[in-house]
Amino acid sequence: MTGDLNLVLAIVIPLVGALFIAANDARPNLREGVTLATAGVLFCVVLWVLQQYLSGDRPEATLLEVVPGLPLAFNVEPLGMLFGLVASGLWIVNSIYSIGYMRGGNEQNQTRFYICFAIAISSAMGIAFAENMFTLFVFYEVLTLSTFPLVTHKGTAEARMGGRTYLGILIGTSIGFQLVAIVWTWVLTGTLDFTAGGILAGKVEGSMVPVLLALYMFGIGKAALMPFHRWLPAAMVAPTPVSALLHAVAVVKAGVFTVMKVAIYIFGIDFLADTGAADWLVWVAAFTILAASLVALTKDNLKARLAYSTVSQLSYVTLGAALATGPAVLGGSMQIAMHAVGKITLFFCAGAIYVATHKTEISDMRGLGRAMPFTFAAFFLGAVSIIGLPPMGGSWSKWYLMLGAADAHRQVILVVLAVSSLLNIAYLLPIVARAFFLPPPPEPEAKAAGAAASPRKGGIAEAPLLCVVPLCITAVGCILLFFFADAVYALLEPLVMTGGAVQ
């Protein structure tokens, strides 16, 4: 091992944390303490990397060389820095929330849950700081495998089916397409390093470029490009903190992050723009955005609706990569962070509602806003951010994507983005409206279900504090991201500069 310590620490710390969690199987308080401490330390390490990065250093580390020419190596570039910050920062919030949720719901096998969570975060760090496609792929697969026990956590037949779809699609696409694409790149260029401006220009031409791009884009199943999106709704059987992990912290973000990395550092934005190899991808992404939103409209199960919303929102990132213009790439990359904070808020709310009332269907949530005002207020903020209205962080990513679409002279895409925002309004805001403005249904069986769960008339019956505080934090985060978007912009700007695309 050679290089900067902090990058290696970012990957090792969660693993060490996992060991301590395992050792404290019988002591829940200590175990959860270890989880929180690990999350805190990890975030500090990532901040250390950030500080080093902002001061102009470029930390890098090589762990070992697996086969000659293919090292497990790490370095820092803008996109990875952003993803690392988002994932490690949200892990803290998510851990607090997990404790509230898992205890509130009396879930089984909590130790296994926290161990797998820590391993998943470790692999997310590996993905964020990967210096080459090989390293990224390795951690991508570790992430898939470490989240499988989380998805099937409940162990029911339904969970098993969900896990099957999850693993089948993610492993299937990654080995079936992505691995071929990676080896192909390796055979063509003799390198897999992420290089500014791409490595493929001049090495492959003609009709093979779109084919290779397709192998990559469909191979990154975690980006949930249609038709390989089925795993996301299937994974809804998992406990809510896992859904938050999947949708906001690590898994799907790792997917779209990889999409961006491949577009920027393997193909190169200019190469994509010149060859027009990504033209088809623009349409597939646009189709996914609209189709998934339409499906979301039809779902009554809250988590299922949010899942399809994620499928749709992820394709914004893919769209940003496919448009291959400076602002579009910026917008797509920003979307990684903005969507993360917005969507984790929504999932936290869904989980809080479930813990407090055991309700999962939207039609049952009439009038719930009076009992759970904080939760639904946070849901509202998160929803507005996902829709992309100011003053929420989400508005910036949409803004830059629209600029990018205009830059690329694709007016149709502007229409798609606008229609998508309308659809978002249609499937997200009624949930809040019904909760606040409709009277609660008369529910005789609610009293039987448990006195704590059934609110007194006019009284407040929120989920446990450990569930409510995190979702308030992330909701406030949505607002803060609007005002501090320039920091994100400044962090991401070098992407476009070195990417070479004209702004």
Add this chain to the structure above:
Amino acid sequence: MIGPHLPILQVALPLIAAPVCVLLRFGNLAWLLALLVSWVSFAIAIALLSQTMHGGTIDYFLGDWAPPWGIAYRIDAANAFVLLIVSGISAVVLPYARRSVADEIPAGQRSLFYTCFLLCLSGLLGVTITGDAFNLFVFLEISSLSTYILVAMGAGRDRRALTSAYTYLVMGTLGATFYVIGLGLIYMMTGTLNMADIAARLQELGGNRTVHVAYAFIVVGIGLKLAMFPLHTWLPNAYTFAPSAVTAFLASTATKVAVYVLLRFLLTIFGPTFPLEAQTLTYIFLPLALIAMFAGSTVAIFQINLKRMLAYSSIAQIGYMLLGISFGNLTGVTATVIHLFNHALMKGALFMALGCVILRLERASIESVRGLGQAMPWTMAAFVAGGLSLIGVPLTAGFISKWYLVSGALEAGWWPVAILIVASSLLAVIYIWRVVEVAYFSPAPEGRPPVTEAPLGMLLPVWVLVAANVYFGINADLTVDIAEEAALALLGGGS
């Protein structure tokens, strides 16, 4: 002083120890002797490999008789690597065998078991080390005959072991006979049995109908031995009904040695310039390998008996090895040699894990492993790890094999083949995950007495192989270096 004689010691040591085992009578003493011998063999193999890595080839003349008259052993990186695989696996399987054999084989037969095991080891090592084509046949018969007995010893648990051993005997003998017929024709044409001399004479001779016929006989004969599709029919039953330790040993070594012999004949002796070879590779090996990959894996998905499932998986994996040869480029041959090694590691670990299940539950079927994730956590974790390696997940040895195989296909410009390779490995996901789901998500069947974890003596060897799977997946420098050198030695020898 002993140094120069290592090549003969490699073969002679187990050969001499084998009859001593019969005399020992007691199973445990015989086991101890076998264990010591196989560990020494392993050490010798390491020494030989390090010599060939640094000093090139080793030529050893038996009794100091130079080749045209005497038998020569010729060791280069390729067969030194195979020696290492064979002796290494036996060094891991034997510690495991004590408990497993005590459970599966009647007390009176145990010393005979170790005798046959050592004979088999000696035979396989001899086949690998020799530079004389007829001597190869002799060792092939030694290993095969002892293998038939080893398989038949499974009869204590299941009488079907006898018929499977008999089928194996018939098929194996056919293969050996074909080989000898081919060799006879070669001898007729070249007047020599020394591999290097045959290679040189064939170069001068060029194409010739007799040589073509010899080529066909030899390829088919070895194809039978290595269970090349569609000559694989003996394998599933033999692996299923043999005692657990035997299955683990055979699956990791016997077919590997046969693949090595095929490589040696195709690449070194007949050589890439041999007129028929290009067509054989493209029109026979490539399609057969692809069919084997898909047919083997597909059939594996529907198996109830898990040993049989892994046996069919072996047929698919042999397909990968043949596929690497059929690319006809250096990367392809390297991939084959790497996969020889990695497949030995993964199949060894998987079959040994199943052996632990059999020890506790009498049989390893999809039904019997229900709920074992809780009852036998270490055994099932080893099975999952081996399975991941078989699938080719990164950070396992299987991934390295797949990487080189796909590289080889793309280098040859056969990108549809590259996609087929990864597609077939997804079939492995299905048959491995079927077991994982049942073991971890199904409750234990009603009325099953409580199951305890396998004894440490068996778990430890399993986990040694699991660790090797991970180690050679993370740091493949060593294997890739050796495999590349081996591929060069195989290809370089003929030209």
